[in-house]
Amino acid sequence: MTEQLERPPAVRAEGVVKRFGPTLALDDVGLTVRPGESHALVGRNGAGKSTLVNVLTGLHKPDAGTVRFHGEPAPDYGDMAAWQSKVACVYQKSMVVPELTVAENLFLNRFEPGERYIRWSRLRQKARELLASYGVDVDPSARAKDLAVEQRQFVEIAKALSFGAKLIILDEPTAQLDARGIQRLYAKLRELQAQGVAFLYISHHLQEVYDLCTTVTVYRDARHVLTEQVADLSKADLVEAMTGEGKGGASSWHAVSVHGSDHAVGETVLRTEQLALEGEFDPIDLSVRSGEVVGLAGATASGNTALGEVLAGMRSPTSGAVNVAGRDVRTGSVPHALDAGIGYIPEDRHRQGLVLGRSVAENATLTVADQLGPWGTVLPSRTREFAAGMIASLDIKTRGPEQLVNGLSGGNQQKVVVARALARDPKVLVALRPTAGVDIKSKDALLGVVRRVAGEGSAAVIVSDELDDLRVCDRVLVLFHGRVVASYDSGWSDRELVAAMEGVGETTPSADGGQEGTAGTSGNKEQTS
Numbered sequence: 001m002t003e004q005l006e007r008p009p010a011v012r013a014e015g016v017v018k019r020f021g022p023t024l025a026l027d028d029v030g031l032t033v034r035p036g037e038s039h040a041l042v043g044r045n046g047a048g049k050s051t052l053v054n055v056l057t058g059l060h061k062p063d064a065g066t067v068r069f070h071g072e073p074a075p076d077y078g079d080m081a082a083w084q085s086k087v088a089c090v091y092q093k094s095m096v097v098p099e100l101t102v103a104e105n106l107f108l109n110r111f112e113p114g115e116r117y118i119r120w121s122r123l124r125q126k127a128r129e130l131l132a133s134y135g136v137d138v139d140p141s142a143r144a145k146d147l148a149v150e151q152r153q154f155v156e157i158a159k160a161l162s163f164g165a166k167l168i169i170l171d172e173p174t175a176q177l178d179a180r181g182i183q184r185l186y187a188k189l190r191e192l193q194a195q196g197v198a199f200l201y202i203s204h205h206l207q208e209v210y211d212l213c214t215t216v217t218v219y220r221d222a223r224h225v226l227t228e229q230v231a232d233l234s235k236a237d238l239v240e241a242m243t244g245e246g247k248g249g250a251s252s253w254h255a256v257s258v259h260g261s262d263h264a265v266g267e268t269v270l271r272t273e274q275l276a277l278e279g280e281f282d283p284i285d286l287s288v289r290s291g292e293v294v295g296l297a298g299a300t301a302s303g304n305t306a307l308g309e310v311l312a313g314m315r316s317p318t319s320g321a322v323n324v325a326g327r328d329v330r331t332g333s334v335p336h337a338l339d340a341g342i343g344y345i346p347e348d349r350h351r352q353g354l355v356l357g358r359s360v361a362e363n364a365t366l367t368v369a370d371q372l373g374p375w376g377t378v379l380p381s382r383t384r385e386f387a388a389g390m391i392a393s394l395d396i397k398t399r400g401p402e403q404l405v406n407g408l409s410g411g412n413q414q415k416v417v418v419a420r421a422l423a424r425d426p427k428v429l430v431a432l433r434p435t436a437g438v439d440i441k442s443k444d445a446l447l448g449v450v451r452r453v454a455g456e457g458s459a460a461v462i463v464s465d466e467l468d469d470l471r472v473c474d475r476v477l478v479l480f481h482g483r484v485v486a487s488y489d490s491g492w493s494d495r496e497l498v499a500a501m502e503g504v505g506e507t508t509p510s511a512d513g514g515q516e517g518t519a520g521t522s523g524n525k526e527q528t529s
């Protein structure tokens with residue numbers, strides 16, 4: 001530790017100011033990460049975390065302030081090769097080229113002096129050596145698209161280290177990993193830390209901050225609030241620093257995590273009959289009633305996401321039917337799903353969720369344009385009014401309905417996607433990992449909205465592996481390898497649910513009888529419960 005303090009910091013940023021037009025994204029903030037340290041940067045959506053990452057990686061030139069790596073001034077903005085030798089960020093969105101091999105990705109745009117053509121066998125050999133030197137066990141001739149998420153992250157980390165970077169920024173690295181993947185990632189990070197590599201870890205999962213990091217910095221509304229040793233800071237104090245609310249005032253952020261079962265459950269609204277997608281999930285009979293929130297839990301590739309996408313019309317099933325409020329829905333068609341009353345909150349908001357060059361108001365009302373003016377016209381005033389209501393009820397941090405969604409932070413973009421799904425008053429709401437990238441306070445607000453939609457008589461399905469998302473469900477079905485392997489009423493323990501998602505101990509504590517049946521029989525059983 002003393003040795004760590006003596007060496008110049010891996011990075012020290014001081015007095016950093018960054019404005020986007022009228023928005024002050026960073027207001028005189030600082031950050032210091034020591035060699036070999038794992039440092040968490042946390043804050044609510046829009047706090048300024050991504051903006052700081054962009055400043056630290058040379059993508060944004062700050063309006064004021066300095067950045068130094070290992071005591072040396074940062075390279076000139078624009079000299080990306082020089083920045084690459086200092087720092088790298090592994091983003092949620094992969095930066096590798098999916099069609100290229102691991103070796104090609106590692107040596108993309110990197111020719112040795114005097115090299116006139118590429119010798120593939122030599123390239124693979126160099127890649128093998130490079131990966132081995134960081135203890136990364138990945139085949140250099142594999143295509144990047146065939147790698148598991150954490151292998152891809154390891155390749156990106158190895159690539160960054162091979163450029164000489166001693167500071168790696170991880171942006172929500174566990175977002176797409178299952179429990180075992182997370183453990184493997186943690187082990188790799190600890191190994192590299194022991195070799196002096198520093199990590200800056202951006203995450204909305206506070207438990208991960210406690211599991212992995214030694215130091216934490218909190219930003220709030222573009223300002224630095226505190227930097228503390230993780231061991232010296234309770235979770236309640238951390239949340240208080242993030243929200244700026246005293247312990248009493250912050251009660252709403254966990255208000256919905258436990259709910260009573262005193263709400264009315266009515267008629268079946270969503271029903272599937274032997275719905276199947278070959279290679280993804282086996283035939284399932286699902287039945288969700290009005291007032292009910294049902295969770296479809298499962299790890300990566302369990303089939304839960306595919307099932308959610310089929311329900312929303314994004315993918316066509318191989319067989320079976322979807323029925324909403326007694327009417328069959330034409331499957332494999334988003335417009336038909338929408339017409340039938342299925343509202344959809346997609347997981348990948350960048351690809352499926354938003355039109356980035358359009359305003360918050362336009363994005364929030366995309367699905368209800370027909371209701372915003374007579375004879376197919378859209379009245380801007382009505383659009384603004386509608387959007388303003390959504391902004392208030394979902395606490396979207398924006399300058400106003402006219403702001404382009406590109407200018408919103410990631411978490412606030414997610415809220416716009418949710419606003420759009422709710423705009424049509426859906427009979428059935430299908431939400432895929434609805435709180436991914438959303439801060440702790442907004443998370444509960446969003447989940448509260450899902451409960452409210454159900455409370456008003458709709459049915460809701462939450463597809464997720466996040467325990468917080470699943471906690472608001474009345475019932476959770478766990479999928480594993482395309483089959484429902486367990487079903488729980490509320491009151492499950494974290495351990496049993498995680499175990500079921502990992503395929504351990506296929507039991508149904510809350511259901512009547514054995515669990516060996518197929519997904520179909522499990523679904524049938526629910527209808528009678």
Ligand SMILES: Nc1ncnc2c1ncn2[C@@H]1O[C@H](COP(=O)(O)OP(=O)(O)OP(=O)(O)O)[C@@H](O)[C@H]1O
Pocket residue numbers: 020023024025043044045046047048049050051052397406407408409410411412437439
């Ligand atoms: N390109 C941009 N144009 C205009 N405003 C921007 C731009 N990028 C960020 N902002 C604004 O700067 C502020 C900080 O955003 P930033 O993305 O850094 O937040 P964040 O802490 O990373 O949030 P999240 O957890 O939601 O990702 C927000 O108010 C955002 O609207």
